[in-house]
Amino acid sequence: MADTRSIRVLLVDDHQVVRRGLRTFLEVQGDIEVVGEASDGSEGVAAAEQLRPDVVLMDVKMPGTDGIEALRTLRGLDNPARVLIVTSFTEQRTVVPALRAGAAGYVYKDIDPEALAAAIRSVDAGHVLLQAEVAGALLSQEEGNNGQGRGTSLTEREREVLALIADGRSNREIARALVLSEKTVKTHVSNILMKLDLADRTQAALWAVRHGMGG
Numbered sequence: 001m002a003d004t005r006s007i008r009v010l011l012v013d014d015h016q017v018v019r020r021g022l023r024t025f026l027e028v029q030g031d032i033e034v035v036g037e038a039s040d041g042s043e044g045v046a047a048a049e050q051l052r053p054d055v056v057l058m059d060v061k062m063p064g065t066d067g068i069e070a071l072r073t074l075r076g077l078d079n080p081a082r083v084l085i086v087t088s089f090t091e092q093r094t095v096v097p098a099l100r101a102g103a104a105g106y107v108y109k110d111i112d113p114e115a116l117a118a119a120i121r122s123v124d125a126g127h128v129l130l131q132a133e134v135a136g137a138l139l140s141q142e143e144g145n146n147g148q149g150r151g152t153s154l155t156e157r158e159r160e161v162l163a164l165i166a167d168g169r170s171n172r173e174i175a176r177a178l179v180l181s182e183k184t185v186k187t188h189v190s191n192i193l194m195k196l197d198l199a200d201r202t203q204a205a206l207w208a209v210r211h212g213m214g215g
Contacts, residue, residue: 006033007124010053010081012044012070014062018109022057022086025113032120041070048074053081054124058103060087060094071101082123086116099202105129126170128205153195159213161188165201166208 009032011019016039023034036051038044041058042065048056056074060067071083082104087094098106104123107116122129154162157178164174171185178185189201198204 006031007055007120008033008035008051008053009120010034010036010038010044010047010051010056012038012041012047012056012062012067013059013086014039015059018059022116026117026120029117032117041065041067041073044070045073045077045079048079048081049077052079055120056081056083057086057120058083060085060089060098068097068101071098071103075102082126084119084123084129086111100199102200102202104202122168126172127168128165128202129168154192158188158192158195161185162192162204162208163213165189165192166205166213168205 009026011022011034013019013022019037019039023037026032026034035053036047038047040062044056044058044067045065047053058067058070065073067085067087074081074083083102085098085103085106086109087106088109089095095106105119105128107119107129111119119129160178161174164177169177171182171189174180175182175185180188189204192198192204193200196204196207198207
């Protein structure tokens with residue numbers, strides 16, 4: 001039976017016209033439901049805790065609590081929502097902190113509407129969504145902090161899982177590819193992050209690409 005679940009989306013942006021435009025477009029998508037809006041990071045955190053969306057579209061620069069601080073707060077609360085940054089800021093000093101704070105993806109406000117819908121579906125499926133210039137920004141920030149030696153502690157299975165993370169696969173897809181349970185894959189991912197001293201699968205994907213695995 002086909003999966004008819006709608007992806008529940010929360011919009012967090014201080015500009016009402018941006019939220020209205022996003023809502024207007026997303027509401028015509030058959031598999032995406034806008035469940036709420038917020039005008040700054042603190043409102044966004046409260047709404048995410050109350051509404052439990054699948055995906056949060058988060059601006060970075062907002063009055064009061066900005067998007068990066070909101071991301072850190074959501075991570076501290078173990079909120080399961082996947083956060084997709086949608087912003088007009090392209091500077092490395094903005095991109096890198098957002099990814100480090102736990103963003104599942106980073107796109108710009110001039111993105112094609114259909115590409116935005118695809119991005120929402122991608123991060124909801126567990127993928128890491130990094131445009132080439134965004135990945136480059138984070139990798140350049142990591143120059144000089146190689147970490148290659150830590151990779152020798154990975155088992156062969158963990159290296160297989162890491163390569164598939166680098167290819168943008170979700171835990172479910174990795175489980176199918178390696179004929180494992182999703183629970184086992186989650187354990188492997190946790191072990192990989194611990195051994196490589198990384199915060200999340202975004203950093204794991206970048207580490208793997210940098211060291212010639214997947215991508």
